Amino acid sequence: MADVKGVFVIGETAGGQLDAGSKELLAHGRKLADSLGEPLSIAILGDSLGGMPKEAIAFGADTVYGVTDPVLKEPQPDAYLAALTKLAQERSPKVILVGKTPLGTNIGPRLAFRLNTALAQDSLEVKIDGGKLVATRPVFGGNCVASVACNSMPMMAVVRLKTADPLARNDSRSGEVVEVKPGLDPSVVRTRVLSHVEEKQEGKRMEDAEIIVSGGRGLGGPEPFQKELTELADLLDGVVASSRAAVDIGWVPYAYQVGLTGKSVAPNIYFAIGISGASQHLAGLSGAKNIVAINKDANANIFKEARFGIVGEWQKVVPALIQAIRELK
Amino acid sequence: MPLNIIALAKQVLDPETPVSAYRIDRQKKRVDTDPVKKIAPVINGFDENAVEAALRIREAGNEVKITVLSAGPGFVTDVMKKALSMGSDEMIFVQDPGLDSISDSTVTVQVLAAAIKKIGAFDLIIAGRQASDWDNAQVPLGLAEVLGIPCIPVTRKVEVKDGQVVCERVIPNGYEVVSAPLPAVVTVSNELGQPRYPTMRNIMAAARKKPETWTLSDIGIADLSPKLAMLDLFIPEKQSRCEIIQGEDNNLADAAHKLALRLREAKLI
Ligand SMILES: Cc1cc2nc3c(=O)[nH]c(=O)nc-3n(C[C@H](O)[C@H](O)[C@H](O)COP(=O)(O)OP(=O)(O)OC[C@H]3O[C@@H](n4cnc5c(N)ncnc54)[C@H](O)[C@@H]3O)c2cc1C
Ligand SMILES: Nc1ncnc2c1ncn2[C@@H]1O[C@H](COP(=O)(O)O)[C@@H](O)[C@H]1O
Numbered sequence: 087m088a089d090v091k092g093v094f095v096i097g098e099t100a101g102g103q104l105d106a107g108s109k110e111l112l113a114h115g116r117k118l119a120d121s122l123g124e125p126l127s128i129a130i131l132g133d134s135l136g137g138m139p140k141e142a143i144a145f146g147a148d149t150v151y152g153v154t155d156p157v158l159k160e161p162q163p164d165a166y167l168a169a170l171t172k173l174a175q176e177r178s179p180k181v182i183l184v185g186k187t188p189l190g191t192n193i194g195p196r197l198a199f200r201l202n203t204a205l206a207q208d209s210l211e212v213k214i215d216g217g218k219l220v221a222t223r224p225v226f227g228g229n230c231v232a233s234v235a236c237n238s239m240p241m242m243a244v245v246r247l248k249t250a251d252p253l254a255r256n257d258s259r260s261g262e263v264v265e266v267k268p269g270l271d272p273s274v275v276r277t278r279v280l281s282h283v284e285e286k287q288e289g290k291r292m293e294d295a296e297i298i299v300s301g302g303r304g305l306g307g308p309e310p311f312q313k314e315l316t317e318l319a320d321l322l323d324g325v326v327a328s329s330r331a332a333v334d335i336g337w338v339p340y341a342y343q344v345g346l347t348g349k350s351v352a353p354n355i356y357f358a359i360g361i362s363g364a365s366q367h368l369a370g371l372s373g374a375k376n377i378v379a380i381n382k383d384a385n386a387n388i389f390k391e392a393r394f395g396i397v398g399e400w401q402k403v404v405p406a407l408i409q410a411i412r413e414l415k
Numbered sequence: 416m417p418l419n420i421i422a423l424a425k426q427v428l429d430p431e432t433p434v435s436a437y438r439i440d441r442q443k444k445r446v447d448t449d450p451v452k453k454i455a456p457v458i459n460g461f462d463e464n465a466v467e468a469a470l471r472i473r474e475a476g477n478e479v480k481i482t483v484l485s486a487g488p489g490f491v492t493d494v495m496k497k498a499l500s501m502g503s504d505e506m507i508f509v510q511d512p513g514l515d516s517i518s519d520s521t522v523t524v525q526v527l528a529a530a531i532k533k534i535g536a537f538d539l540i541i542a543g544r545q546a547s548d549w550d551n552a553q554v555p556l557g558l559a560e561v562l563g564i565p566c567i568p569v570t571r572k573v574e575v576k577d578g579q580v581v582c583e584r585v586i587p588n589g590y591e592v593v594s595a596p597l598p599a600v601v602t603v604s605n606e607l608g609q610p611r612y613p614t615m616r617n618i619m620a621a622a623r624k625k626p627e628t629w630t631l632s633d634i635g636i637a638d639l640s641p642k643l644a645m646l647d648l649f650i651p652e653k654q655s656r657c658e659i660i661q662g663e664d665n666n667l668a669d670a671a672h673k674l675a676l677r678l679r680e681a682k683l684i
Contacts, residue, residue, distance in 0.1 A: 164565070188569070188586055188587060191552060191568070192556070192566075192568050194553075195520070195552075195553035195556040195557055196556045196557070196559070196560050196566065198553075198557070199524070199556070199557040199560035199561060200560055203642060204519065204520070204521050204641075204642035204643045205520075205553065206643065207550065207551050207552060207553055208550060208552075220646065224550070225518070225548070225549050225550055225648070226428075226430070226437070226446060226547070226548055226549075226550070227430050227547055227550065229434040229437060229650065230434075230437065230439065230446060230648060230649065230650050230651075231648070231649055231650075231651050232444075232518065232549075232645055232647065232648045233645070233646040233647040233648075234518070234643045234644065234645055234646065235643065235644045235646055236642070236643060237641075237642050237643065237644055238642040276565040276595055276596060277565050277566075277567055277593050277594065277595040278593065278594050278595070279591050279592070279593050280581070280591075280592040280593065280594055281591065281592045282586075282589070282591050282592075283589045283590050283591070283592075284588050284589040285588060285589035285590070297684075322684060330605070333606070334605060334609075340571075340585055340606050341587065341588045341589065346550065347544065347545070347604065347605070349587065354683060355678070355683050355684070364431075365434065366430070376681075376683060378674070378678070379657070384659075389655065389657045389659070390653050390655045390657070391653075391655075391657075392657045393656065393657065393658065394657065394658050394660060394674060394677060394678070395657045395658070395659045395660065396659070396660050396661075396667065396670045396671065396674060397659060397661075398667040398670065399667070402667035402668060402671075403667050403668075403670065403671045404671070406667065406668035406669075406670075406671035406672060407671040407672075407674060407675060409671075410671055410672040410674075410675035410676075411675050411678075411684065413675075414675055414676075414679055414684070
């Protein structure tokens with residue numbers, strides 16, 4: 087077996103491109119690799135890779151493992167897992183980072199168990215301390231923070247998105263591209279995707295939005311999401327989101343949910359309207375730069391997190407806010 | 416032959432409790448509860464969804480036996496029995512003081528896998544998407560690997576047809592219909608829908624049932640081998656810096672107007 091060495095990040099692709107989360111992971115990985123004095127690699131999987139390896143090098147990778155196989159045409163967790171297990175066993179990295187995405191949270195823990203090691207979930211920060219990977223992560227719904235160290239190799243963490251900015255693109259960086267042909271047996275795929283249904287057709291992805299107008303149980307029904315919140319969002323070129331309470335009652339689909347078990351967002355302004363600010367909701371807001379809270383309860387926890395707040399009923403505040411912003415335009 | 420379903424359920428501190436009731440033992444790195452404002456234990460919310468998913472498989476016309484399995488340092492039987500009162504058939508506790516404050520999924524998987532081996536035949540394991548204490552979201556995935564079976568995480572509908580489990584898996588903007596051959600592990604999320612309230616009849620039936628309790632040695636585990644070390648556990652300090660905007664004579668429309676101006680001043684809009 088080769089030396090246990092280097093930092094690996096698991097790349098993800100969307101529409102034949104390296105996705106934004108992979109570039110953030112490369113930034114986290116670069117820091118770890120530099121502090122270990124070891125190289126940073128990324129694994130990119132697919133049936134063909136186009137310009138992605140060059141792109142990954144420009145964003146900080148020293149080595150790109152370009153893993154191609156017909157079975158990898160779709161980002162199938164079982165196929166990814168088989169290919170990555172093989173790659174990790176052959177290259178024996180010291181650290182493996184995975185993004186907190188639907189694919190990453192599916193294959194990260196499984197890869198850890200296949201490699202007979204452990205993984206720190208949902209990390210906000212990763213660093214090397216005394217030769218160990220140490221992750222800082224929220225626990226108990228975000229009420230507490232834990233710092234955990236990995237005691238087995240490879241040391242693995244799932245890293246929350248929007249916790250690092252990608253490095254500045256540098257097209258003159260050099261790096262090595264290693265072609266890997268795992269020769270996957272199609273029978274490794276045991277779970278099959280029979281169909282794929284998009285419930286929310288939106289112009290802009292919530293994860294990329296600069297302005298988010300979010301509502302909670304305090305809105306009292308589904309209509310305000312369609313009407314006032316949408317109006318405010320449209321005015322500011324933003325998108326509408328919600329708390330889990332609003333999803334659980336059925337006012338909006340799950341695609342709107344922000345939080346621990348919903349989306350992580352990083353807008354410039356997050357309007358929290360009729361949202362109490364439970365830790366599990368705030369868990370999705372660690373990247374939000376400015377929270378504006380509108381809540382009738384002056385003691386609501388959301389005011390502890392907000393930069394601006396109005397204590398009052400949204401029915402009176404939001405329409406006036408829409409009008410005022412319109413006048414300013 | 417009934418379909419044998421194992422529903423995993425963890426006893427956790429009520430996650431809706433305000434953080435002011437938390438006390439952290441920094442030495443032992445565990446969350447204790449304030450001696451006055453005690454935090455009540457509950458069944459992990461997503462695990463109630465898991466039991467609900469198992470019951471719906473029964474109601475879809477399958478003959479189903481549901482065994483609830485839980486591992487932990489100590490159980491409040493009345494709390495955990497809710498899973499039986501909802502309609503499950505049996506309940507097994509693996510109890511050991513060493514499972515106190517276990518945040519390392521490796522250990523939990525080791526224990527649950529050994530207990531499942533002792534249970535014997537099973538067709539489907541249904542778990543919650545994550546436990547609201549350590550929010551690990553990985554025990555079921557690890558368990559699937561150790562048992563060498565497929566895993567479908569984060570679903571909102573679970574059906575069994577012709578030796579396959581067919582699920583609606585929640586994805587960021589919708590869902591996917593995914594199938595896997597049995598035996599398999601699936602995890603469920605709250606989008607599955609509200610867990611049912613126990614009926615009087617089921618409460619009476621559950622009252623007569625006694626959960627079986629196993630020790631680690633009953634399942635052949637001599638020692639637990641964690642792979643993650645908890646270095647620190649704390650409650651982050653929060654400084655409120657909120658600028659509360661008030662309107663003239665407490666007029667809310669005026670406050671909204673001022674807010675718009677403040678946002679403009681701060682170059683946010
Ligand atoms: C394991 C777990 C995971 C979770 N994951 C998530 C998650 O991902 N995302 C999430 O959001 N939650 C999540 N939750 C739920 C979370 O704990 C809270 O229950 C939820 O966020 C509450 O939603 P809310 O703020 O809309 O509702 P509430 O807490 O009921 O708050 C409603 C607020 O509206 C205010 N209000 C009422 N009427 C008006 C009015 N007319 N005008 C203005 N304000 C008004 C009230 O003062 C109150 O503050 C999770 C919980 C658990 C246990
Ligand atoms: N100690 C345990 N006993 C029984 N089930 C558990 C235990 N720990 C985790 N689980 C199951 O695994 C799911 C995910 O837990 P976790 O990976 O710890 O977040 C939970 O929702 C439970 O269904």
